Amino acid sequence: MLELNIKNETSRLRAVVLGTAKSNGPTPKIEDCYDPKSIQHVLAGTYPKEEDMILETEAVVAVFKKYGVDVYRPEVITNCNQIFSRDIAFVIEDKIIRANILPNREEEVEAIRPIWNKIKKENRIILPEACHVEGGDVMPWNDYIFIGTYSGEDYPDLITARTNMNAVKAIQELFPNKTVKAFELRKSNTDPKENALHLDCCFQPIGNDKAIIHENGFLVESDYEWLINFFGKDNVFEITKEEMSNMNSNIFSISENVIISERSFTRLNKWLRQKGFTVEEVPYAEIGKQGGLLRCTTMPLIRD
Known part of the structure; x- marks a missing residue:
């Protein structure tokens, strides 16, 4: 059995699910895209190729x-995009919570069934249907x-709105000893620079206090200010619209001191090193064209 343990984003990682780019399927039609970044690249003819994305995920495996x-991987489903394993489930403490994701992505959930089955039954949580949530x-x-x-x-009209207040309340009930803090995100179906698809597309804690x-x-100024006060201005790296659109906040922590980051994030990576982090740079820009990056493709199962 897998003994899950996730209390934060940065403790030493021991086990993780990493999405797969194998049999990723053809370039989608515009109407089948889930986010504005993918649409942008479909229209430009620059949508990523399967072989490039496989190389990128293998760099992370290394x-x-x-x-x-x-490292656990989902079972490969033919012609199915299974890169973003964070979308389908997430772990808090010793519980795995299945995400109620877009209905046309149900197949992806089935692909992690062997991992799901390794977890004690009482720790596998499926939220009520009215609770929409994704791990990002x-x-x-x-x-x-x-x-x-x-x-x-306009929540029902926004394919980019993935987590509702019903889910926030349900998670608070599941973890009564925790303080659940919700943040309203800015959404756009059409402009990736005005769209925070998930919280990890505009914010991520790193280290112990940064x-x-x-x-x-953030849609509400006070939400942003709360985070600045919580971490302290000197501990926060502020990214631009362009950097948000390129997923600079969507890196991934192996420990409080080690971070995997995209190699082109020069400004961020320099700051991280100045703050004493070890930065493991990988190529991940092709995967980034689908509106997600390193945190989106990883689902931590066990941290120390």
Whole structure:
């Protein structure tokens, strides 16, 4: 059996699910895209190729092996995009919570069934149907659970709105000892620079007390200010619209000191090194064309 343990985003990683780019399927039609970034690249003829994305995920596997992390992969489904394993489930403490994702992505959930079955039955949580949530919006941070959400009346019209207030309430009930803090995110079906698809697309805690943030990703100014006060201005790296669109906040922590980052994030990577982090740079820009990056493709199962 797998003994799950996730209390935050940065403790030493021991086991993780990494998405797969194998049999990723053809370039999607515009109407089948889930986010504005993918649409942009379909229209431009620059949508990523399967072989390039396989090479990128293998570069991450190599980093995990270097640090002795157990890596699980989803079962390959023919012609199915299974790169973003964070979308389909997430772990808080010793529980795995299945995401109620877009209905046409149900297949992806089946592909992690062998992993799901290794977890004690009482620790496998399926939320009620009215609770919409994806793992990119959920961040355990010690005594807190940070959750990105959207409560506007146009929620049903926004394919980019993935987590609702019903899910926020359900997660609070599951973890009564935690403080659940919800943040309203800015959404756009058409402009990737005005769209925070998930909370990890505009914010992520790193180390013990630092964070990467993009102010405009938050719909409510006070939400952004709360985070600045929580971490302290000197501990926060602020990214631009362009950097948010290129997923600079969507890196991934192997430990409090080691971060996997995209090699083109020169400004961020320099700052991280100045702050004492070890930065493992990988090529991940092709995967980034689908509106997600390193955190989106990883689902941590066990951290120390």
